[in-house]
Amino acid sequence: MSRRFTHMRALIKELFSRHELLHILVVRNIKIRYKESVLGFLWSLVNPILLIGIYALFLGILGRIEGKSFEILVTGVFVWQYVSLCLGDSAGTIVGNANLIKKSAFPRLILPLSMVLANLVNFLLSLVVVLVFVLCAGHIPGLWLWLPVMLLSHVAVCAGVSFFLAAANVYFRDVQQVTGLLTMAWFFLSPVLYSHELVTHSHLAPWLKAAFFLNPMTGILCGYRSILLGYPLPPMSDMALSLGMAGLILILGTLVFQRLEKRFSDEL
Amino acid sequence: MSQAVISVEHVSKRFRLQFRGMRTLKSAAMDTLRGVWRRPDRQLWALQDISFNVKQGECLGLIGGNGAGKSTLLALLAGTMQPTIGRTRVTGKVSSLLELGAGFHPDLTGRENIYLCGSILGLNKRQIAERFDAIVDFAGLADFIDEPVKHYSSGMYIRLGFAVAVEADPDVLLIDEVLAVGDAPFQRKCLHRMDDFRKQGKTMLIISHDLPTIQSISDRILFLDKGRILGDGAPSLIVEQYEKFWRQQNTGDLRSEWGTHAVELTGVEFLDAAGAATAAYAGGATLCARVRYRTRGRIENPVFGFSIGDVNGRLIHGSNTQIAGLSLPAIEGIGELCLKMPDLALGNGIYLFSFSVHSWDHKTNYHRIDNAFPVAIKTDRVFDGCCYLQSSWEAGSGAGVGA
Numbered sequence: 001m002s003r004r005f006t007h008m009r010a011l012i013k014e015l016f017s018r019h020e021l022l023h024i025l026v027v028r029n030i031k032i033r034y035k036e037s038v039l040g041f042l043w044s045l046v047n048p049i050l051l052i053g054i055y056a057l058f059l060g061i062l063g064r065i066e067g068k069s070f071e072i073l074v075t076g077v078f079v080w081q082y083v084s085l086c087l088g089d090s091a092g093t094i095v096g097n098a099n100l101i102k103k104s105a106f107p108r109l110i111l112p113l114s115m116v117l118a119n120l121v122n123f124l125l126s127l128v129v130v131l132v133f134v135l136c137a138g139h140i141p142g143l144w145l146w147l148p149v150m151l152l153s154h155v156a157v158c159a160g161v162s163f164f165l166a167a168a169n170v171y172f173r174d175v176q177q178v179t180g181l182l183t184m185a186w187f188f189l190s191p192v193l194y195s196h197e198l199v200t201h202s203h204l205a206p207w208l209k210a211a212f213f214l215n216p217m218t219g220i221l222c223g224y225r226s227i228l229l230g231y232p233l234p235p236m237s238d239m240a241l242s243l244g245m246a247g248l249i250l251i252l253g254t255l256v257f258q259r260l261e262k263r264f265s266d267e268l
Numbered sequence: 269m270s271q272a273v274i275s276v277e278h279v280s281k282r283f284r285l286q287f288r289g290m291r292t293l294k295s296a297a298m299d300t301l302r303g304v305w306r307r308p309d310r311q312l313w314a315l316q317d318i319s320f321n322v323k324q325g326e327c328l329g330l331i332g333g334n335g336a337g338k339s340t341l342l343a344l345l346a347g348t349m350q351p352t353i354g355r356t357r358v359t360g361k362v363s364s365l366l367e368l369g370a371g372f373h374p375d376l377t378g379r380e381n382i383y384l385c386g387s388i389l390g391l392n393k394r395q396i397a398e399r400f401d402a403i404v405d406f407a408g409l410a411d412f413i414d415e416p417v418k419h420y421s422s423g424m425y426i427r428l429g430f431a432v433a434v435e436a437d438p439d440v441l442l443i444d445e446v447l448a449v450g451d452a453p454f455q456r457k458c459l460h461r462m463d464d465f466r467k468q469g470k471t472m473l474i475i476s477h478d479l480p481t482i483q484s485i486s487d488r489i490l491f492l493d494k495g496r497i498l499g500d501g502a503p504s505l506i507v508e509q510y511e512k513f514w515r516q517q518n519t520g521d522l523r524s525e526w527g528t529h530a531v532e533l534t535g536v537e538f539l540d541a542a543g544a545a546t547a548a549y550a551g552g553a554t555l556c557a558r559v560r561y562r563t564r565g566r567i568e569n570p571v572f573g574f575s576i577g578d579v580n581g582r583l584i585h586g587s588n589t590q591i592a593g594l595s596l597p598a599i600e601g602i603g604e605l606c607l608k609m610p611d612l613a614l615g616n617g618i619y620l621f622s623f624s625v626h627s628w629d630h631k632t633n634y635h636r637i638d639n640a641f642p643v644a645i646k647t648d649r650v651f652d653g654c655c656y657l658q659s660s661w662e663a664g665s666g667a668g669v670g671a
Contacts, residue, residue, distance in 0.1 A: 018387075018390075020387050020392050021388060024383055024384050024387050025384070028373060028376060028380070028384060031375075031376065031380075032373065032375055032376075035375050100388065101348065102348055103346075104388050104389065105347030105348050106390075262350050265343060265348045265349040266283060266284070
């Protein structure tokens with residue numbers, strides 16, 4: 001295990017020494033995503049807004065729109081959008097750069113990492129829009145100190161899962177087919193459209209309620225809502241569980257990636 | 269001073285063939301059920317127990333047929349692949365021209381791609397900015413540098429790729445078949461640049477099928493076949509060994525044979541001046557080919573022909589008894605003819621002879637054997653091209669040497 005961690009340290013050092021390449025790739029990813037589209041960056045706002053419209057309509061028909069529902073929906077969908085973009089892009093980050101992988105040596109982790117960071121830039125910009133919405137709706141955001149913690153955990157989850165999917169897709173192309181389904185299942189299991197209280201205040205078995213926070217997105221969504229909407233945080237033990245899982249996902253994703261990357265060139 | 273910059277120790281590389289391409293969960297599950305997860309039935313050893321060193325400032329050529337393992341070897345040295353067994357060590361910064369422009373993104377401009385590619389090769393922004401003008405200048409793309417590279421011609425693409433890779437200022441340069449692409453002026457530019465590299469004492473590894481070029485640029489050549497080193501030594505010796513090997517192995521590929529077999533060519537023998545069988549001639553020597561035939565019945569007015577092609581299948585010369593004015597009223601049974609070519613003017617290399625026999629009106633082809641007879645030419649004459657032609661220079665007015 002200690003050897004694993006020396007590897008990790010070496011990896012972090014290597015990534016840091018190639019930070020300029022990382023930067024260039026992040027910029028490349030951002031440029032290419034919206035190249036030759038008329039709306040450009042606006043798409044990262046239009047998409048969630050349309051989604052929010054659809055869900056709001058749907059929930060309205062079901063008669064489930066009440067008091068806080070709409071602001072829960074808006075914050076949930078924007079926060080989830082980052083995860084969903086990363087999951088969608090992850091499978092292609094290695095397979096789609098086969099040329100680069102086969103022809104030049106550089107830390108392979110940079111490819112999925114640059115994708116995750118490029119999407120982070122989008123997310124941060126859209127967060128500003130959400131903030132404007134929240135202020136207009138009369139909320140006073142609080143708990144600012146939590147924002148870096150949430151962002152770090154959010155990036156950790158996106159990165160960890162993306163690393164795993166990117167590497168696995170080199171060996172099994174089924175991964176890119178399954179990702180959509182997996183994203184949808186995760187979406188409904190996380191409190192995106194609903195408040196976490198729907199689960200914690202329900203009559204579910206206590207162990208199921210505890211398991212709810214094993215999903216790092218539960219804690220992360222709660223955290224963002226506390227920051228943006230001033231909602232009370234769930235108990236610290238639950239938050240710690242969620243955020244701990246976020247870190248674990250990052251570490252596991254990185255370890256799997258490092259194990260699989262040795263034969264990328266052979267397989268591509 | 270001349271320590272090993274590259275050392276390769278007992279390196280073997282295995283590819284699992286069935287793992288290549290599309291692999292799905294289903295096929296993995298099926299393999300697991302069959303118990304072949306760890307032991308796929310088809311594997312290929314692209315390299316087997318390879319060991320060699322390259323010294324600082326040395327230029328090593330790699331030659332061998334397709335599938336010999338040359339590119340795999342460069343990929344191991346570039347660090348894009350890991351050896352299955354053994355280890356490789358490279359000291360200093362490596363830049364590889366494994367595939368020119370491999371790192372380019374079609375939607376980005378030439379400028380953006382230079383930064384992307386340069387940073388993949390390990391340059392920082394300041395270093396790229398310093399080299400930027402030199403790169404654009406070498407590639408000759410000043411007018412197009414802010415266009416997306418998808419609008420570039422393939423030649424422009426390659427020029428930009430080469431320019432970035434050489435300007436990366438590596439300690440070790442790996443070059444895979446770069447000489448085969450690009451037009452003649454660009455190739456000369458590349459060769460010139462590689463010469464500069466050599467003068468700076470940098471180490472190079474080059475793969476090429478262009479034997480004369482690789483022979484002239486390398487200090488030493490490795491000859492690989494089926495993943496093993498068959499030869500390692502002075503360029504001229506190894507190229508000769510390779511050509512000999514090639515003659516034995518590969519002449520079958522271009523060979524073809526057809527006809528009515530009313531006359532059958534039963535054998536061709538190449539003889540030197542002393543009348544002994546040979547497969548190689550010096551430039552300026554007299555080639556003599558004895559062609560034996562056998563007929564079914566009596567054949568009126570046959571025409572015997574021959575042609576010479578290079579290994580790429582390009583026709584260099586062809587003629588026949590009709591053109592040469594040798595009339596053969598009729599032949600029957602077994603016989604032979606002798607073809608003589610005095611003062612061979614062919615350039616260095618391997619040439620494939622074809623022989624045929626057909627009717628006077630060319631309508632019936634009795635027997636034709638194409639590209640079946642390889643002959644090596646080794647000439648001391650210095651010239652470009654595949655044929656030596658007489659030429660001389662005379663100084664005209666104004667070209668004289670000043671007093």
